[in-house]
Amino acid sequence: MPTARAYAAPSATEPLVPTTIERREPGPHEVLIAIKFAGICHSDIHTARGEWGAISYPIVTGHEIAGVVEAVGSEVTKYAVGDRVGVGCYVDSCRKCVNCLAGEEQYCLEGEIGTYNAIGRDGKPTAGGYSTHITVEEDYVLRIPDGLDLDVAAPLLCAGITLYSPLKTWEAGPGKQVAIVGMGGLGHMGVKIAHALGAEVSVISQSLKKQDDAFRLGADHYYASSDESTFEDLKGRFDLIVSTVSSDLDLDAYLGLLALDGTFVAAGLPENPMSFGPGSLVGFRRRLAGTKNGGIRQTQEMLDFCAEHGLGAEIEVIPAEKINEAWERVVASDVRYRFVIDTSTL
Ligand SMILES: [Zn+2]
Numbered sequence: 001m002p003t004a005r006a007y008a009a010p011s012a013t014e015p016l017v018p019t020t021i022e023r024r025e026p027g028p029h030e031v032l033i034a035i036k037f038a039g040i041c042h043s044d045i046h047t048a049r050g051e052w053g054a055i056s057y058p059i060v061t062g063h064e065i066a067g068v069v070e071a072v073g074s075e076v077t078k079y080a081v082g083d084r085v086g087v088g089c090y091v092d093s094c095r096k097c098v099n100c101l102a103g104e105e106q107y108c109l110e111g112e113i114g115t116y117n118a119i120g121r122d123g124k125p126t127a128g129g130y131s132t133h134i135t136v137e138e139d140y141v142l143r144i145p146d147g148l149d150l151d152v153a154a155p156l157l158c159a160g161i162t163l164y165s166p167l168k169t170w171e172a173g174p175g176k177q178v179a180i181v182g183m184g185g186l187g188h189m190g191v192k193i194a195h196a197l198g199a200e201v202s203v204i205s206q207s208l209k210k211q212d213d214a215f216r217l218g219a220d221h222y223y224a225s226s227d228e229s230t231f232e233d234l235k236g237r238f239d240l241i242v243s244t245v246s247s248d249l250d251l252d253a254y255l256g257l258l259a260l261d262g263t264f265v266a267a268g269l270p271e272n273p274m275s276f277g278p279g280s281l282v283g284f285r286r287r288l289a290g291t292k293n294g295g296i297r298q299t300q301e302m303l304d305f306c307a308e309h310g311l312g313a314e315i316e317v318i319p320a321e322k323i324n325e326a327w328e329r330v331v332a333s334d335v336r337y338r339f340v341i342d343t344s345t346l
Pocket residue numbers: 041042043044063158159
């Protein structure tokens with residue numbers, strides 16, 4: 001049985017520590033992946049700290065995985081040893097519900113099997129990307145095109161697809177006014193992808209600190225949400241607003257920025273319930289929506305799109321010994337724009 005080096009959280013309050021975990025020998029339809037890079041997503045921290053509900057420990061997080069196929073099961077057809085591959089937020093689903101059949105496995109009616117903090121088909125807890133190896137069903141593995149380096153590709157598996165999916169669903173493109181709210185790990189990928197899709201892109205961020213970065217990544221306009229004139233000046237402007245923030249928002253203020261038939265999409269997950277006045281929607285036939293990562297087919301489409309347009313994440317590669325420090329910096333929004341663990345240091 002392959003043994004992997006890993007970093008695990010022993011409890012909700014203790015720092016992560018080095019450990020080893022067992023991975024499965026690949027079954028007939030599985031591949032064993034040597035993980036090269038793993039992105040650090042804020043979800044890892046929320047989950048490990050029990051902020052999204054009680055979990056069992058120890059937990060190995062990480063769902064932005066990029067690596068190379070090391071071994072394949074006897075009936076694997078899609079991948080061969082040496083292929084560059086990725087794994088995102090889930091590693092399996094029921095495959096037979098209406099949503100799975102539609103290629104929207106992230107909305108599986110039986111619940112998709114998370115890359116971590118879930119029970120796999122083998123009855124054992126799943127463990128994520130802060131490790132040197134992972135065994136995954138080939139149908140839930142993505143191909144990373146040659147044009148993308150593995151380190152900048154890793155964050156695409158969560159941050160990239162989480163923004164690509166709503167931008168495609170609500171048709172960001174030429175002639176469309178798109179706003180990305182929040183300029184962090186998710187938001188910076190939203191700017192790059194929306195720009196590459198041909199939309200006119202605005203960033204709405206707390207302060208003007210990241211303005212230069214936003215313009216460099218493809219934004220056409222930049223506004224500070226702390227400036228009250230922003231919400232006056234932009235009234236009725238946007239066809240699509242994708243919010244990536246997990247802090248509480250004045251929803252009425254943001255809905256007021258939508259044009260006729262405009263859509264506000266929540267991609268971030270604020271902790272508290274949000275409320276809004278129905279008039280904010282009724283006036284201009286506006287819509288309020290939500291989105292969660294993406295299906296396997298669309299995730300592959302996103303990777304191919306990003307390779308074609310030269311879009312990787314903006315990253316800071318760190319060794320394993322810096323993971324705890326990196327988590328603190330993510331919580332403090334002190335990263336431009338994604339930490340990526342070099343798993344050779346685990
Ligand atoms: Zn994530």
